[in-house]
Structure formats: C-alpha cells, structure tokens
Amino acid sequence: MRLLFVLISAVTWLSASNLLTYNVYERSDRVDVMLSFDAPHEGGISQKSDATSITLTINDLGYDKMIEKSINSNIIQELAIIPEKNNTLKVVLKSDKKVSVVASKTVDGFGLRIRSSIMQAPAQSSAESTTAATALPATSSSATDFIDTRYIIVILTLLFLLALMFWIKKRLGIQTIRPAAASNGGGKSWLFNPKTGSQQEVNVLHKKQIDNQNSVVLFEYGTIKYLVMTGNSNVLLEKFQNGEVKDDNDFEKVFEENRRRLDDYLKLQDNKLSTYKNKASADYTPLDAMR
Numbered sequence: 595m596r597l598l599f600v601l602i603s604a605v606t607w608l609s610a611s612n613l614l615t616y617n618v619y620e621r622s623d624r625v626d627v628m629l630s631f632d633a634p635h636e637g638g639i640s641q642k643s644d645a646t647s648i649t650l651t652i653n654d655l656g657y658d659k660m661i662e663k664s665i666n667s668n669i670i671q672e673l674a675i676i677p678e679k680n681n682t683l684k685v686v687l688k689s690d691k692k693v694s695v696v697a698s699k700t701v702d703g704f705g706l707r708i709r710s711s712i713m714q715a716p717a718q719s720s721a722e723s724t725t726a727a728t729a730l731p732a733t734s735s736s737a738t739d740f741i742d743t744r745y746i747i748v749i750l751t752l753l754f755l756l757a758l759m760f761w762i763k764k765r766l767g768i769q770t771i772r773p774a775a776a777s778n779g780g781g782k783s784w785l786f787n788p789k790t791g792s793q794q795e796v797n798v799l800h801k802k803q804i805d806n807q808n809s810v811v812l813f814e815y816g817t818i819k820y821l822v823m824t825g826n827s828n829v830l831l832e833k834f835q836n837g838e839v840k841d842d843n844d845f846e847k848v849f850e851e852n853r854r855r856l857d858d859y860l861k862l863q864d865n866k867l868s869t870y871k872n873k874a875s876a877d878y879t880p881l882d883a884m885r
Contacts, residue, residue: 610681612633614630623711624711626707626708627673627710629685631704631705637653649684650697660674673686693712807826808860821834821852832848
C-alpha cells in the first residue's frame with residue numbers, strides 16, 4: 595500500500611509543472627506578475643482575499659524556494675511566493691487598498707499573468723441614479739418623437755423618388771410598343787402579319803443611338819427578334835430566332851456587324867438629299883431670273 599502511494603506521488607510530481615521565473619511589471623494603473631513554467635500548466639487556481647492580502651493557490655505547480663519581494667506601488671506593496679506540499683504554490687499579494695486580482699494563463703499554457711488593479715468606485719451615487727431614472731422617460735419620449743419624424747421624412751423621400759422614376763421612364767419612352775407603330779403610310783404593317791399583328795405586343799429589348807435622328811432597336815415579337823433602324827426611315831436589318839441574341843454582349847456584337855451597312859445606308863440617304871437640294875436649287879434659279 596505504501597509503495598502504491600509512493601508511485602502515485604511520483605507520477606503526480608512528474609506530470610506537474612515547475613515554476614522557472616517570475617517578473618513584476620509596475621504601471622500607474624496596474625501591477626502584473628508574470629510566472630513562467632517549464633511545461634504547460636494544467637492545474638487549477640483558486641483565490642482567497644482578506645482585509646490586507648489576496649492569496650492565489652496554484653495546484654500542480656512546483657518550486658524549490660520561497661520568495662518575498664517588496665514592490666514600490668500604490669496598488670501592491672509586497673509579493674510572496676510560498677511553495678507547499680503536494681506540488682502546490684501560493685502567491686500572496688499584500689495591499690492597503692481594495693484590489694481586484696485577475697489570473698489568466700497564456701495560450702500555450704507555459705505562463706500565467708496575475709494582474710492587480712484598484713477597484714473602481716461606482717460611477718454615480720444613488721441620488722444621481724434616481725435623478726437619471728426620473729429623467730429617462732422624458733428623454734426616451736423625445737427620442738421616439740425624433741425617430742418617428744425621421745421615419746416619415748424617409749418614407750416621403752422614397753415616394754418622391756418613385757414618382758420621379760416613373761416620370762423619367764415615361765419621358766424617355768421606355769415602354770412596350772405595339773406593331774401598329776411600325777406601319778407605313780397606308781396603315782398596314784411592313785413587318786408583321788396584319789392578321790395577327792394588331793393582337794400582340796412588341797417588347798423593346800435593346801436600343802442604341804446612332805446619331806441625333808436615328809437609332810438601332812432590338813425588339814421581340816412572338817418568338818422572333820428583329821433588329822431595326824428607326825428614325826428618318828425604318829429599315830429591317832436582321833431577324834433572330836432560337837435565342838441567338840440573349841444579352842447586351844450579343845446585341846453589341848450584332849450591332850457592330852451591321853454598323854458598316856448602317857453607315858453606307860446613311861451616306862446614301864445624305865447623298866440623295868444633297869442631290870435633291872442641288873436639283874431644286876438649279877430649278878429655282880431660272881424662275882427667279884425670269885422675275
């Protein structure tokens with residue numbers, strides 16, 4: 595039985611950590627005592643206080659000598675490290691003030707920081723607390739009224755912006771058009787079947803401005819998409835089926851493919867207009883001379 599007790603004590607001693615060094619760091623608002631161990635410490639720590647000292651009992655921690663040290667601080671005046679039996683170490687902090695002590699291990703377990711600081715007095719007296727509690731309802735009511743006012747302002751601002759967006763959309767003409775808008779002077783559609791065109795809608799998908807008078811529009815009618823130049827004249831450029839033009843990138847691609855044709859067409863129209871003006875000017879000159 596005695597041999598078993600000796601073996602258990604030996605195993606406990608081997609598994610316990612040992613104190614290697616200690617350091618004291620003094621600050622104006624705190625005093626830190628740093629303990630360093632030769633192995634990760636896994637023992638428990640307990641604290642006990644009396645009128646003049648705070649005692650920390652650290653289990654499973656060995657040390658071979660007793661330390662007494664004076665500290666020139668208004669927080670802690672004396673430090674004592676006292677080894678006891680069964681690998682127990684006591685750290686005693688003596689002070690003439692009410693001190694708060696917090697012990698925290700390092701992440702790796704090889705160290706322990708014991709921080710001491712003066713206990714803070716309550717921020718205000720009971721009378722001040724009562725006064726603040728009495729004044730609180732009026733402050734809360736005022737704050738609630740202010741929040742309600744801001745909420746109403748935000749709602750009104752959002753409604754105004756929504757109305758402005760609808761006005762801009764209507765102003766720019768971003769809307770769904772009908773096939774009748776693409777008809778020629780005779781009232782018949784030049785693009786759609788007159789038997790069905792008046793019953794269905796044309797959805798504008800993309801629009802790109804060429805110059806001040808002309809634009810290229812991609813719109814959808816049924817399952818077919820049409821690329822049309824609109825403005826001074828309406829010209830059908832291409833038809834697409836089976837999802838050939840799906841997004842903006844596809845539209846930009848077909849627009850660039852047709853850009854040369856559009857430029858040639860617009861130049862031809864300009865040439866015709868110039869020829870007409872020259873001819874009209876030539877025909878007008880003799881008549882004016884006769885007068």
